[in-house]
Amino acid sequence: MxxxxxxxxxxxxxxxxxxxKARDWQLQGIHIALTDLxxxxxxxxxxxxxxxxxxxxxxxxxVNIRCTSFTWQNEAMDCEQGRAEIRSRQWQSPSAxxxxxxxxxxxxxxxANLHWAGGRFTVEGEEIGLQWRLKIRARRADxxxxxxxxxxxxxxxxxxxxxxxxNVTGSHDTVHAVDAxxxxxxxxxxxxxxxxxxxxxxLSTRLEARRDDGVWRxxxxxxxxxxxxxxxxxxxxxxxxxxxxxxxxxxxxxxRRIAIKSADYHHPGAVELQGSAVIRYDHDIVVEKxxxxxxSQDLAxxxxxxxxxxFEATALEGVxxxxxxxxxxxxxxxxxxxxxxxxxxxxxxxxxxxxxxxxGAGIINWSGNEAFDQPSELVWQRLQVRALPVGPARLAFLAxxxxxxxxxxxxxxxxxxxxxxxxxxxxxKQQDTPEVYFEGDVYQVSLEQLSSxxxxxxLSGTISGRIPGVDYRDKTLSLGxxxxxxxxxxxxxxxxxxxxxxFTDFPRFHAELEVDNxxxxxxxxxxxxxxxxxxxxxxxxxxxxxxxxxxxxxxxxGTPDDDKSRHRISQKAVRNIASIGGGGAADVLSRxxxxxxxxxxxxxxxxxxxxxxxxxxMMGVEAAPQGYYLIKGGGLPRIDVIGYNPQVDxxxxxxxxxxxxxxxxxxxx
Numbered sequence: 001m002x003x004x005x006x007x008x009x010x011x012x013x014x015x016x017x018x019x020x021k022a023r024d025w026q027l028q029g030i031h032i033a034l035t036d037l038x039x040x041x042x043x044x045x046x047x048x049x050x051x052x053x054x055x056x057x058x059x060x061x062x063v064n065i066r067c068t069s070f071t072w073q074n075e076a077m078d079c080e081q082g083r084a085e086i087r088s089r090q091w092q093s094p095s096a097x098x099x100x101x102x103x104x105x106x107x108x109x110x111x112a113n114l115h116w117a118g119g120r121f122t123v124e125g126e127e128i129g130l131q132w133r134l135k136i137r138a139r140r141a142d143x144x145x146x147x148x149x150x151x152x153x154x155x156x157x158x159x160x161x162x163x164x165x166x167n168v169t170g171s172h173d174t175v176h177a178v179d180a181x182x183x184x185x186x187x188x189x190x191x192x193x194x195x196x197x198x199x200x201x202x203l204s205t206r207l208e209a210r211r212d213d214g215v216w217r218x219x220x221x222x223x224x225x226x227x228x229x230x231x232x233x234x235x236x237x238x239x240x241x242x243x244x245x246x247x248x249x250x251x252x253x254x255x256r257r258i259a260i261k262s263a264d265y266h267h268p269g270a271v272e273l274q275g276s277a278v279i280r281y282d283h284d285i286v287v288e289k290x291x292x293x294x295x296s297q298d299l300a301x302x303x304x305x306x307x308x309x310x311f312e313a314t315a316l317e318g319v320x321x322x323x324x325x326x327x328x329x330x331x332x333x334x335x336x337x338x339x340x341x342x343x344x345x346x347x348x349x350x351x352x353x354x355x356x357x358x359x360g361a362g363i364i365n366w367s368g369n370e371a372f373d374q375p376s377e378l379v380w381q382r383l384q385v386r387a388l389p390v391g392p393a394r395l396a397f398l399a400x401x402x403x404x405x406x407x408x409x410x411x412x413x414x415x416x417x418x419x420x421x422x423x424x425x426x427x428x429k430q431q432d433t434p435e436v437y438f439e440g441d442v443y444q445v446s447l448e449q450l451s452s453x454x455x456x457x458x459l460s461g462t463i464s465g466r467i468p469g470v471d472y473r474d475k476t477l478s479l480g481x482x483x484x485x486x487x488x489x490x491x492x493x494x495x496x497x498x499x500x501x502x503f504t505d506f507p508r509f510h511a512e513l514e515v516d517n518x519x520x521x522x523x524x525x526x527x528x529x530x531x532x533x534x535x536x537x538x539x540x541x542x543x544x545x546x547x548x549x550x551x552x553x554x555x556x557x558g559t560p561d562d563d564k565s566r567h568r569i570s571q572k573a574v575r576n577i578a579s580i581g582g583g584g585a586a587d588v589l590s591r592x593x594x595x596x597x598x599x600x601x602x603x604x605x606x607x608x609x610x611x612x613x614x615x616x617x618m619m620g621v622e623a624a625p626q627g628y629y630l631i632k633g634g635g636l637p638r639i640d641v642i643g644y645n646p647q648v649d650x651x652x653x654x655x656x657x658x659x660x661x662x663x664x665x666x667x668x669x
Contacts, residue, residue, distance in 0.1 A: 025107050025127070026052040027077075046070045046079065051100070051109070055173040057125055057134065061087045062109065065098060076103040086111060086123065096121075105129055118142030119161070130171045138164040143187060160187030160201070178209045187227070201227035202238070209251075219248035233309050241268035249276075256282050270301040277331075290331040299323045299346070318351035323360065338367040346380075356384035359392075364399065372400040375407055387453040390414055402428030415453070417445035417462060423469075435473040441466055447487065451526075458526055463487050476500040490518035490535070509545040514538075517560060530573025532605070535563040550611055550650070558606025558621060568599045569631065577630050578641050579656055580607065603634030609653075616648045 017030040029049025048065035052058070067082035077100075084098035096114035101107060107127045114121040119141030126133045143160040167179040183204045190197035202225040209218035224243040229236045236243065249260040258279045265273040277290035296302045300322040311317050323346035330338040346360030359381030365374040376399050383390040391413030398405045406424040423439040445463045452458065468481030479497035493514040501507045520532040538557030545551060559567070606621035607630055620628035624642045631641035 025054060025102050027102070028052070032072075046072075046082075051084075053109075053125065054127060054132070057132075059088050062098065062100075062111070063087045063092075064095070067098070076101065078102075084111060086114070093121075116141070117145040119163075132170055134166070134168045136164060136166040138162070140185075143184075143189070154192045155189050156192065157189040160189065161185045162187075174211075176211050178207065181206045190230075195232040197230040199228045201229060203227075214252070214254060216251040216253075217249075218251065219246075221246050233312070234306060235309050236267075236305060239269065243267045256280060257288075267305065269298055270305045271296045287331055287334050289333075290329075292327075292329045292331070294325070294327045294329070296325045299325055299343075319355070320349050320351075322347045322349075336368070338369075338372075340365050354386055356382075358382040366399040368401055370401045373398065387455075388414070388450075389453070390419075397424075402434075415446045415449040417464075418443040419445070433472075433475050436471070438470040439467060442485070461488055461522060465491075475504075488518040488522045490537075491516045492518075506547055509543075509548070511540075511543045513540040513543070515557065517563075524573065529576050531570040531599070532568070532573050534565050534567045534602075534605070535560050536605075552611050554608075554610050556606070556608035556619070558608075559604040567602045567634065569602050569605070570599050574600065574631065574639060574641060577605070577607070580630070580643075580653070600637050600639045601633070601635030602631050602639070604629075604632045606630065606632075611650060614650050616650050616653050618643055618646055618648055 015032045017032070019026065019028050019030070027048050027050070029047075031047045033045050033047075046065075046067040048067075049063065051062040051065060053060055053062070062084045063086075065079075065082060065084040067079035069081040070077065070079045072078075079098065079100045082098040082100075083095050085095050086093040093114055093116050096116075097112045098110070100109035105128065109125050111121075111123040114123070120139045121141075122135070122137040124133075124135040140161045140163055143162055144157050146162070147155070147157050161184070163183040163185075165181040168175060168177070170176045181204070185202050187201040187203070188199050203223070204225070205220065205222040207218065207220045209216050211217075222245045224236070224238045226238050228238070244264075244266045246262075246264045247260055248262055249258060251258050258281070260275075260277045260279070263273070263275050263277070265271075272295045273292060275290060275292035278288045280286045280288055300320070302325075303321040308320065311319055323343055325341065325343045325346075327339065327341040329336060340363070342363040344361045346357065348355060348357040348360070350356060357380050360379070362376070362378040364376045364378070366372075366376070367374075375396055377394065377396050379392075379394045381392050383393070393410060393412045395410055396407045398407055404424075404426040406421060409423075410421045412419045412421065418441075420441040420443065421438070422441065423437065425435075425437045427435040429435060442463055442465050447461045447463055448458060450456075450463070463485055465483065465485040467483060468479060471478050471480055477497075477499040479494065481495075483494035483497065485492045485494070493516070495512045495514070497511045499507060499509045515536065515538045518536045520534045520536050523536070524530060524532045536557055537560040538555070540553050540555040543550065543553040604621045606619075608619035610617040610619075618628070620630045620643055621632045622629050624640075627642045627644040627646070629640060630643050631639065633640045
C-alpha cells in the first residue's frame with residue numbers, strides 16, 4: 001500500500017497488534033505508526049501500553065512505552081531510544097529513558113535518567129535462557145520522599161539521602177547471588193516505638209552473598225562515619241574515625257540457622273570485638289553457641305559509650321571505669337558457659353560514693369562446669385567502700401558454676417589495723433537470693449579513724465576480735481557463734497545475731513550483747529556527756545528491731561560488783577544522768593555548797609530499761625525511798641542521783657539522749 005500513488009495523499013499509517021509474548025516477557029497494547037509521510041524522513045514510532053516482566057521482576061511493569069528508534073525482525077524487537085514509566089503494586093515512577101531488546105532466548109531492558117524521590121535512578125534487567133540479572137543504581141534519593149512513595153518499615157523520618165548499587169542474578173524465581181552497596185548520609189529518624197533512632201547518621205554498607213546448594217554464603221562490610229545511633233539501650237556517637245563492622249557466614253533458610261563464621265567490630269577509642277556464633281530463628285531468636293573476644297585499651301571510652309547507658313536506672317548507675325581489659329566469652333544456648341577476663345590499671349569511680357577502686361589488676365576465670373579448677377586473682381592498691389578505706393590487698397578465689405570460694409586466707413589493711421578473711425563462699429540460688437558464708441578476725445582497727453570515717457562522735461582506742469561464721473541464706477543473716485570485740489580496754493560480745501529481710505524495705509533484727517569491764521574514762525572522754533572514771537559492764541538481752549527501730553529488749557549497764565578502780569564523776573555527767581532518769585540533782589547542785597566541786601565520789605552507777613509497747617520500764621542501782629538510785633554516792637564529796645519516773649516513753653528517752661550529745665545545756669524534769 002505504501003508503494004501506490006494513493007500513499008502520497010496520506011499523512012500517517014498505523015498498525016495495532018494486541019499482544020506479544022516471548023517466554024515470560026509480555027507486551028500488551030502494541031501500536032506502530034508511520035507519520036509525516038509527506039516529509040523526508042518519515043517518523044516511525046512504537047508505543048506499548050504495558051511490558052510485563054518475568055519473575056522475579058514480576059512486581060514491576062513498564063507502562064506508557066514510546067520508542068522512536070526501534071526494529072522488529074527475525075523474531076526480535078529492539079527499542080534503542082524511548083521513554084517509559086515503572087509501575088508496581090504500590091507506586092509509579094515518572095517517565096525515563098528506555099531501551100529494550102526482546103527475543104526468545106535473550107531479552108534485556110534499561111531504564112535510565114529516572115528522576116524520582118529527589119534522586120536519579122537506573123534500572124537494568126537481562127534474561128539469557130534460564131538465567132537473569134537485575135541492576136539498580138540510585139543516587140541521593142530523599143528518604144522522606146521514598147517513604148511517601150513506597151512502603152517502608154514503620155519509621156518516622158526527618159531527613160537524609162540514600163544511594164544504592166545493587167546486582168542480583170538468578171534463574172526462574174530463584175536468586176543465586178546478591179551484590180549490594182548502600183550509602184546513607186545525614187539520616188535522621190526513629191522507629192514508631194522509639195527503640196531505635198538516628199541523628200545526622202552517615203553510614204555505608206556492602207553485602208556480597210552467593211547461594212550454594214541451598215545455603216547462602218555472605219560477607220558484609222559496614223562503616224558508620226558520622227552522627228549518632230540509639231538502639232535501646234545503647235547510644236553510639238561516631239567520632240573522627242569510623243565505627244567498622246566486618247562479618248561473614250552462612251544462612252540456611254530450611255534449618256532456620258545463621259552461622260556467623262567471623263565478626264570483627266572496631267570502635268576506635270572504645271572497644272574491639274571479634275567472634276563467631278550460630279543463631280537459630282524459629283519462634284524466637286536463640287544463640288545456640290558463640291565465641292567472643294573483647295579488647296579495650298581505654299575502659300574510660302568503653303564506659304562512656306556503652307556501660308553508662310547500660311547501667312542507667314540500675315544499681316550501677318553512676319559507675320564508670322578506666323584502664324585496660326581483655327576478655328574471652330563462650331555462650332551456649334543463650335547462657336554464658338565460660339569467661340576469662342584480664343584487666344590492668346583498673347580504676348572504678350561511683351558518682352554516689354558507694355565504691356571506689358584504684359590500681360586494680362588481675363584475671364577472672366569462670367566456667368559453668370562444676371569440675372572447673374582454674375583459679376582467679378584480684379589485686380588493688382586502694383579500695384573504698386562508702387567511707388571505709390581498704391589498703392592494698394590480693395584475693396585468690398575459685399569461680400565456677402554458681403559459686404565463688406576464697407582459696408587463701410587474706411588480710412585486708414583497714415584503718416591502721418587488719419581485717420583477716422579466713423573463709424568466704426558465695427553460692428547462687430535459682431529464683432532466690434544467693435547464700436553467703438564469711439569467717440574472719442579483726443586486729444587493732446583504729447576506733448578514732450572508724451568514727452571519723454562514719455561521722456560518729458570521735459572515739460579512741462582500737463577494735464580487735466573474732467568474727468565467727470556469718471551465714472546469709474533464705475534472706476536471713478545469722479551469726480554462728482560469738483562476735484567478740486575488744487574496745488575501751490574491755491570486751492563486747494555479740495551472740496544470737498540474726499536478721500531477716502535484710503535487703504527489703506522492712507528488715508528485722510535479733511541479737512544479744514554482753515559488755516564486760518569497759519573503761520568509763522576512755523568511753524566518756526570521747527563524748528560531751530561528762531567525765532566518769534571506773535568500769536562498766538552490762539547486757540542487752542532479747543533485742544528485737546523492725547526497720548532498724550527497737551521494738552523490745554531488756555538492758556542493764558552499771559558498775560561491776562568486783563570493780564576496785566577509782567570512782568569519780570564530773571558535775572556535768574551528774575546532770576546528764578539526772579536528766580535521763582528525771583532526777584532533781586540539778587537543784588541540789590545549784591543550791592548547795594556541792595556546786596563548788598568539779599567531781600564527786602560514787603559507789604555505783606547503774607541504769608536499766610525493759611522496753612515493751614513503746615514504753616521503757618526504768619531501773620537503777622537499787623531502790624530509793626521515792627524512786628531508784630541512778631548514782632549511789634560514796635566517799636566525799638558524796639552525791640546521790642535518784643530517778644523518779646519508773647516509766648518513760650521510748651521516743652522521749654531517745655530525745656533526752658540526743659539532747660545530751662548535742663548540747664551542754666540539760667533540762668531537768
